[in-house]
Amino acid sequence: MLIKGARQLIGPFSWPPGSRPFPARPFMRLPLPSLPIPARPSQFCRQLASVGALPQLTKDRYPQVKRGSFSKLEQTHLQFFRDLLGSNRVITDEDECQSFNIDWIKNVRGFSQCILKPKSTEEVSKILAFCNNNRIAVCPQGGNTGLVGGSVPVFDEVVLWTGQMNKIINLDETSGVLVCQAGCILENLETFVGDSGLMIPLDLGAKGSCHIGGNVSTNAGGLRLVRYGNLHGSILGIEAVKADGEIIDCLSTLKKDNTGYHLKHLFIGSEGTLGIVTKVAIHCPSKPNAINVAFLGLKSFDDVLKTMKQAKQQLGEILSSCELIDEASLGLAxxxxxxxxxxxxYPFYMLIETHGSNNEHDEEKMNTFLESIMADGLVEDGTTTNEVSKMNNIWALRERITEGSTHEGYIFKYDISLPTENFYSLVPIMKERMGESAKVVCGYGHIGDGNIHLQVIVNEFTQDALNKIEPFIYEYTSKLKGSVSAEHGVGFRKPKYIHYSKSPEAIALMKELKTMMDPNGILNPYKVLPS
Structure with a gap:
């Protein structure tokens, strides 16, 4: 439906050809929207391979990274894996391996010659014990939807793929605690708990492909962090396997467990460098009965900040998402x-979503908020809806930006946290810095929590373009006391820049933990920590 009184409040709408205003209709009790998502990364990579569009090998693009002193695969190694898993779960065909070797935005590519597909924690344990004893490097991989090269090999590491570890173990409908294996696809979990009136507190554009274990390993933030927080708060327990095959059972389902060190937090955000997550216990809040989405057009970033401040004040407990999209980002989608x-x-757009239990109450709050920002002259135009298909259409404009970007050229993509008032400041700076060497420089993301996704798109990767961007972008972020990684992790792309966000003492302690838990360094080498 249009914003209440939109013709008077907001002025005439400008509708593109083939579209129409959202019709007003009574609110119905709605499920969470099923957002449009990109093709599964594996399918995407196979398409790239078929048209000869594979990116350069990581070892050639980044020659400064040297292969560690790990063993090369031998037939005796492969035979052990086949005896353990069976031939059908040990992939060595070059074409089949290709989709596990490349990330879906074409940034990095390894050359693993072996993909392992365990189904249980015990199989993971035996694989890692063998690899540790034989000094075989291992790259854990889930849905492979990462954006910093953390989920694909750098050289010839064995890929341990969790996709067949996809069992839902238990759901306690009273406490709202779900226990499942790490390879469960996020969207499948959402559907499963939704039947019991619950929801997964994490929502991502790639939820049709990403695995919950990968989400936990990268501490994924997602679209509704402003309401439901990050995974450090939602994950109650974890089962993980160390590099030597030892199984660490911290699979608590209690919200309060104050017995000693919270070891689960070592694995949340460690990106598979300290151990491989095999099971997860996650708290699932009640699914909202009322969902409303507003999409607004604004003329300045200053108006965006004022609108966000009023949204937090006036929508309060029902505010679930507050997203910014600039004109160039929207154009890619x-x-x-x-x-x-x-x-x-418009120069800027905002997507604001509310989750609540009473639609009459929520609509009243939303309308009051919209009337307020219109009276203050902050918003030029807008629309609001609580119809599922219309909400999906609006969310697609935000969630498919990265997918659209892959059609434009090579993407240098940055996921950083900045103080709210500086959220968009890097975009005009990078436009000037890149000049005509960039096709598009744009920014979008989670204005509600200070996490911007900055994109610099060029025709093709060049070292000159990279040198214009890095380390400048991280130096700038550090000067503002921001973070060089907000939610996508450090992966392969950022280890040498982690010092811009962490002190030497903190990095030294992380290295000590890595040495203690993985003394041979076989788990996801070349990732997270600087060499």
């Missing part, structure tokens, strides 16, 4: 994916 924007062209 509408221009390449044939998505329709319900508003005209």
């Amino acid at each position: 509408t221009g390449h994916l044939q998505l329709k924007c319900p508003l005209g062209v």
Whole structure:
């Protein structure tokens, strides 16, 4: 539906050809929207391979990274894996291995010659014990939706893929605690708990492909962190396997367990460098009965900040998402994916979502908020809806930006946290710095929690373009006391820049933990920590 009194409050809408205003209709009790997502990364990589569009090997693009002193695979190693898993769960065919060797945004590519597909914690334990004893490097991989090269090999590491560890073990509907294996796809978990009136407190554009274990290993933030917090708060327990095969059972389902060190936090965000997560216990809040989405057009970033401040004040406990999209980012989704924007062209757009239990109450709060920002002259145009298909259409404009970007050229993508007032400051700076060497410089992301996704798109990767961007972008972030990684992790792309966010003492302690838990360094080498 249109914003209440929109013709008077907001002024005439400019609707693109083939689209129409959202019709007003009574609110119904709705499930959470099923967001459009990109093709599964494995399918995407196979498409790349078929058209000869594979990126350069990581070892050639980044020659300064040297292969560690790990063993090369031999037939005796492969025979052990086959005896343990069976031939059908040990992949050595070059074409089949290809999709596990490349990330879906074409940034990095390894050359693993062996993909292992365990089904149980015990199989993971035996694989790691063998690899540790034989000094075989291992790259854990889930849905392979990462954006910093953390989930694909750098050289010839064995890939341990968790996709067949996809069993839901238990759901306590009273406490809302779900226990499952690490390879469960996020969207499948959402559907499962939804039947019991619950929801997963994490929502990502890649939820149709990503695995919960990968989400935990990268401490994924997602779209609704402003309401439900990050995974450090939602994950109650973890089972993980250390590099030597030892199984660490911290699979508590209690919200309060104050017995000693919280070891689960060692694995949340460690990106598979300290151990491989095999099971997860996650607290699932009640699914909202009322969901409302507003999409707004604004003329300045200052107006965005004022609108966000009022959204937090006036929507309060029902505010679930507060997203910013700039004009160039939106153009990547509408221009390449044939998505329709319900508003005209503006420098900035905001997507604001509420989750609540009473739609009459929520609509009243939303309308009061919209009337307030219109009276203050903050918003030029807008629309609001609580119809599932319309909400999906609006969310697609935000969630498919990265997918649209892959059609534009090579993406240098940065996931950083900045103080809110400086959230968008890097975009104009990078536009000037890159000049005509960049096709697009744009920014979008979670304005509600200070996490911007900055993209610099060029025709093709060049060292000159990289040198213009790095380390400048991290130096700038550090000067503002921001973080060089907000939610995507450090992966392969950022270890040498982690010092911009962590002190030497903190990095030294992390290295000590790595040495203690993985003395041979076989788990996801070349990732997270600087060499």
